[in-house]
Amino acid sequence: MAKIQRLDAHLTNMIAAGEVVERPSGVIKELVENAIDAHASKIQIHVRQGGIEEMMIVDDGDGMSAQDATLAFERHATSKIKDVKDLWKISTMGFRGEALPSISSVSHVELKTNDGTDGTLVEISYGKTLQAKPIGTPKGTQITVKNLFQRTPARFKHLRSASYEFSLISDVIQKFALAYPNISFSLFHDDKMVFQSNGNGNIQEVLMLIYGREVAKAAIEVQGKDNDYAIDGYAVQPFQTRATKYYMLFFINNRMIRSYRLQKAIMDAYSPYIPSGRYPIVVLHINMDPQLVDVNVHPSKWEVRFSKEKQLEFLIKETLQEALRDKMEVNRVVKQEKLEVEMPTFQFEEVKKPVVPVYQNVESETITPKVAEPTVVYEKPTLPKEEIVEEIPVQEEVVDVIVQSSPEVQKAEPAKVKNPSFPTMRALAQLQKAYILAEGEDGLYIIDQHAAQERYNFEVIKQKVLAGVKDQQDLLVPITLTSTLQAIQSVDALNQKLEPLGIQFEVFGDTSFVVRSIPTWLIYIDEQAFLQDMVDYYIKNEEVDIESLRKHALATMACHSSIRFNRSLSLPEMQQVISDLEHCEQPFHCPHGRPTFLKYTMKDLEKSFLRVK
Template identity: 55%
Template structure:
């Protein structure tokens, strides 16, 4: 008796559904891709109970005639490819012809479609065709999926709550909106609209809806190109970071993909600006000839194979690195605030009937008591207090007036010291400050950083100031840890340790990259245990390490010996460093000296930098800022922490309720 038999079509479709249709979000992905292939300009997604109850996709694409509407539910029926050669240059989202029959085998499906000439309705009940007839419907396609997995309980029990399933659907729809900003998307859940895009082609506008106004406004536009690849997209500033890597969105020719190596290239480019275990937000579309990519790897079409993957990794890394270096901004305190307190205004009482003067006065007092009450008795502003207030707020005067009055203030100060009658508030403060010589020096030493730069440029071996760093005027020190400075945008707070650590890191790195190979003989040579393969290729390894002054000798079948080390390796765990270097070389057959040195140089820079809780003189603080301006990347320390942040003037005005 024969044991092997051919499965029927319905059972085959249900098996295929296990790969294509894992949960409601997978159905939405497949159906939206069909709408995109149909050249739709607007796609509406309606979800009930997380997609478990109902999923409805409505588009205004090209539609289908009556024959195609029925044939679309046959397995491996597709309009995307026709011959074997088409499989190697796929330019559409779908091509396998498995999605619709797989979905129809595990749900109740209703299809209404109109190609502009013919319109029809097809109803399929868990893989069985129930009806196919003409009907009236607008041009385009409407596909409704109900009661998902009701007849496959093994799959149904693995679905989670409607809220969780809808969160996956919304994530997929947002990724489509990012990859196709020229298409309008509208997503609703249980009759409530939750996400909508205009479809005007403005990607930054879509990013604003998903990641917020501050993130989208400061996002860095990416442009990279070589003979095979073109890279476009946006990279958000490093201060907008996440705890997971799933916010690095990658697309190949508009198709959302998952690729570990490309994702790692993005994270490596961000590494100097990110703390440990934090990840960037980036949206990147990579365009290439369809023959360079194979999307026929898995039915879900998330995975791909690239013909020149290493080349694309390098281009992606260099593009993002150059963009971050050029358009980096100082982190803004306001951008990181959460649970912003809203200002609530109390409505005044309004009266419409006629009133005499006494009643009107009474009502005015009642209104004032509501508007101005803050838990304390209302203070009356007298003429005398008005004079003091005017003197306390000179910043409201025009800039020209301030310049004119600056000459007179010294004279007023000397007069106030000999007069007992005049004692305005600000003059009293200035008198108190001027009594100590230290404070007098503090105000006297507030000079523009341009003067410091000009003075430094006259010295030998001085370096130019990075133009991306704001021009800063030192104000003072806070808690012996932070340098306060004023700049064009507002108040800048500089982490004195992180700032000098960044400077020392780049100075040491430049010294090494410039070819300095100063080495120090070891009193006791270091032995490193490795593999037979590494020992047999010792000449190749030494050829790579020669540029940094490291040389190994064979000291047994699996042991290497090192008799001297570069000076820049002092204060580090030399044996562990050498071991890691050999392991990485065996893995990739090359050594990234930048990556290997980063931790070592960062440790050296950290040990030689100004510590927290150390009091600095004004000259020392100005020198820290001057050194920071010499850095190629002055915004983050080697460990990814920010070196300075900004509290903008507009935020100060808002927080003090002066706006």
């Protein structure tokens, strides 16, 4: 007797439902995609108990004829593709013909549809057709799904609370609203409207509805293209970040997707501007020839494959870098005692003795304080605004040490042109020997003296060290690294990639490397750990991101050579810190992504003192 047998249609539909329909949000996604393919301009989503009890999608799209309405519930029945050639140039959301039969096999489904000529009702309960008959209904389609997974206990028990399931549905609908700003989406939960987009085509307005006014105001419009791809969308200023990576959204030909590699391209573009552990808010629409992308990877259609993925990654990174470089704004304190960015917290110690601040009159006559330990000192600057003061010794000291062996590098000079985006500031005082207070035309600025000098030193060192330096330092005691057999066997490829850095590994035994000389710019950091990181990175990725590794080394040197907290600065020295910063190519963040200064606008101050009605 044969052991292999053909499964019946109902059982195959239930098996397929395990991939297509994982939870209520998956049902919503499939049904909304059908409404979009039907050219709907308004889509309403009604949900009860997080979709576990009931979900209803109502659209004003094309609708279906009586014949199509019944055929749509048969497996692999679709109007989206007709032959093999269509599979390689898919431009619709749906195409597999699996969603409706899969959904109807694990729930009770009622479909009402009208194509402008006839209305039809189709009712199916857990794979069994109950009725199909004419009915009076408005043009478009209304589909109701009830009691999802009630007869599949193994799947039903994995559903979570109604509030959690609804949060996933809400997230999907908001992504649809960003992908299709020209469609009006209305989401109801237990008869209460919780989200509605206008469908006027304004993505920034949708951003405001989802993330709030401050995020929408901080959004930068981005555009880029090459021979194969066109990118448009919005990238939010780096002072508005999130704790997870799920705010980086991609839409390929308006299809929402997930892509780790595209997320990494965004993070690479934002890395100079945000701290570790924070993630940007980015919405990108990517348009391309459908033949360059394979959407037939998984039934859920979240994953795709690109023919030229590295090219797309490069375009995304380059487009975002250009937008951020040209449109960067100052980190702003938007609410009193609540910052929109991660930064060190001001620590004010209790003063047990009475403190009299030192004030100066207009003739610069100082009143001697009764107590000699003021926490904040206000001084009138002794130099004109544009006069250049003596440079802080700590900066020149590190640069001289690094470049002393290379006359060619000594010719390199930091930029002298003021960054056009940098505001004009005048130093006022130092707070807690850590922060510089300065005034500008539109408010108060608070400068992190260490982060500011770290950024300046990083750019000076980078310009001098990377200006063609080839100097090597022979090591009296070679560096030995223990690695894997995979790395040992790939030593030639590894050395080829590291040759521009002047780093070469020699095989030393079965599982070890030895390095006999290193570039001079590497001797001021933990070179053994740095070299070990490069080998480990190569093993994991089979490539070495030389720029990132080199940047890490330079950032470490810049950090160690910068002004520390708890160091008193004179007023000219404070002004010099500001002057150095304004001549940086990117003055808004230190090399680790932390902000160098914040702005408290006059409007913010007026609100804090209740002067704004």
